[in-house]
Amino acid sequence: MYFLRPLSLVCVLLSLLIAASSWAQDSASAKYDGSWESLQKMPVPAWFDDGKIGIFIHWGPYSVIGYKKGNRGYAEHVPKLLYAEPDHYYPYMQKRWGSTPPQFGYKDIIPEFKAENWDPDAWADLFADVGAKYVVLTAEHHDGWANWDSDLTPWNAADKGPKRDLVGDLGTAVRKRGLKYAPSYHRERHTGFFANDLYVVHSEPRSDVAEEIRRVPEAASLYGPFRLDKAFVDDYVARWKEIQTKYQPDFLWIDDVPIFTRDGNDTRKSPQVFKPEVRYFYDQCRSMITDFMNDAAARGQDVYLNNKGGNRNWPEGVGCLEKDNLKLKVIGPKWESCTTFGSSFGYLEGDGYKSVERVIHEMVEVISRNGNFLINIGPKADGTLVPEQVERLRAMGDWLKINGDAIYGTRYWKESEQKDEQLAFTTRDKSLYAIKLAKPAGRFTVSGAAGWNAKQVHSVRLLGSESSVLWSMTSSGLQITPPADLGTTEHAWVFEIVTDQEQHHPNPTLIQ
Secondary structure, rough: OOOOOHHHHHHHHHHHHHHHHHHHHHHOOOOOOOOOOHHHHOOOHHHHHHOOEEEOOOOOOHHHOOOOOOOOOOOHHHHHHHHHHHHHHHHHHHHOOOOOOOOOHHHHHHHOOOOOOOHHHHHHHHHOOOOEEEEEEEEEEOOOOOOOOOOOOEEEOOOOOOOOHHHHHHHHHHHOOOEEEEEEEHHHHHHOOOOOOOOOOEEEEHHHHHHHHOOOHHHHHHHHOOEEEEHHHHHHHHHHHHHHHHOOOOOEEEEEEHHOOOOOOEOOOOOOOOOOHHHHHHHHHHHHHHHHHHHHHOOOOOOEEEEEEEOOOOOOOOOOOOEEEOOOOOOOOEEEEEEEEEOOOOOOOOOOOOOOHHHHHHHHHHHHHHHHEEEOOOOOOOOOHHHHHHHHHHHHHHHHHHHHHHHOOOOOOOEEEEEHHHHEEEEEEOEEEEEEEOOOOEEEEEOOOOOOOOEEEEEEEEEOOOOOOOOEEEEEEEEEOOOOOOOOOOOOOEEEEEEEEOOOHHHHHOOO
């Protein structure tokens, strides 16, 4: 048996006392104490509240496939569908790759994800030019693949596929241009992705997945694990901690966690109902968020996170509400809509796309209701961008260059819309922006200004036009006559109304 010498023992005890004292001081000075109640007090960072526009990027080995069955689901979910719907996808794989699982599976597609034509600086230039203020790149999707240089899994972009640190390289590029950066994390649903059952605590791999693992044991750390146990949760937290430590994200973006309200669990009830494994997961997520917030606060970095899903992951006030293609009909607490130009987030060959007008209208409507617009692109596996997506980004950027005053740094008005005139509203300081979503062909009235007098309005102008705008106060509100020359803008026309008083009045029920 090995014994410490007396002097060594004293040194060890002193070291432990010093470490404990340091930990106690750190805990005492920490901004968040580890409770949900403490996290509910987190402020919305100015950069997020003012920035409004983000770029979401779904990019990984699934981008190689670029295919899905009909109009069902998202293309980035096809890795699981290869095994879940073999009658359709195995013939497709046989035709394209000449083989099917278990001889050839998702792991064997990864070498084709090379990013050989990728230029992160060109991406960053584009994002900055089109007016984005922050960028969210998928660090890990549900498939178990890590887009960063990870020491925790061999299935990462530095060791396989592209053989470069995609998360790190893009982060360097976008931050050089003053943009905020958030590697997104979607691993919470991984245990069911290649399994027989989704959203359960304990599942088993699909038969061909199990056979692939038997033949290639390394594949176990890509496809599995298949149980939401302590080992999985500890690894889940460790992977995020690695991202946090290496890249110091400005935002903790986590996808929705269905297990919190499935398989006998329910966070919506009071008291909450959990299986032991999910209780541990929920508690560790709280600790992970607390560590992220305190770590950033210690550096003086203003960070934030999302509260994803139809059923919120976390208690209300912990981060902003977010959901795919979310469209709040009324002004709400700070929220975010992650949306796509097409039908998928990941690359889908031949996808159909929204019109430019629809994209701009959606952006305006989201922001008028206190939201942020996180628009997604799905690059090809080689790192090139889809022309139709770039076209829409450029058009969005062109509109913002003319009308950005009505978007960046704005706040909600007392009304977000006026349906009879197809108007949306934002405010900044003493300016009210009335955004016409239909081409202004004639006189219209801002009814929300009813009761104002002429002295309260200093000027009205149409952004992007040098022509004068005629206006008058009526009993029905502010009447505006658009000029014949509508200027250089398209799709939505912004009338800036400068008044004698602040137009944004915070609603206490919406303040987090």
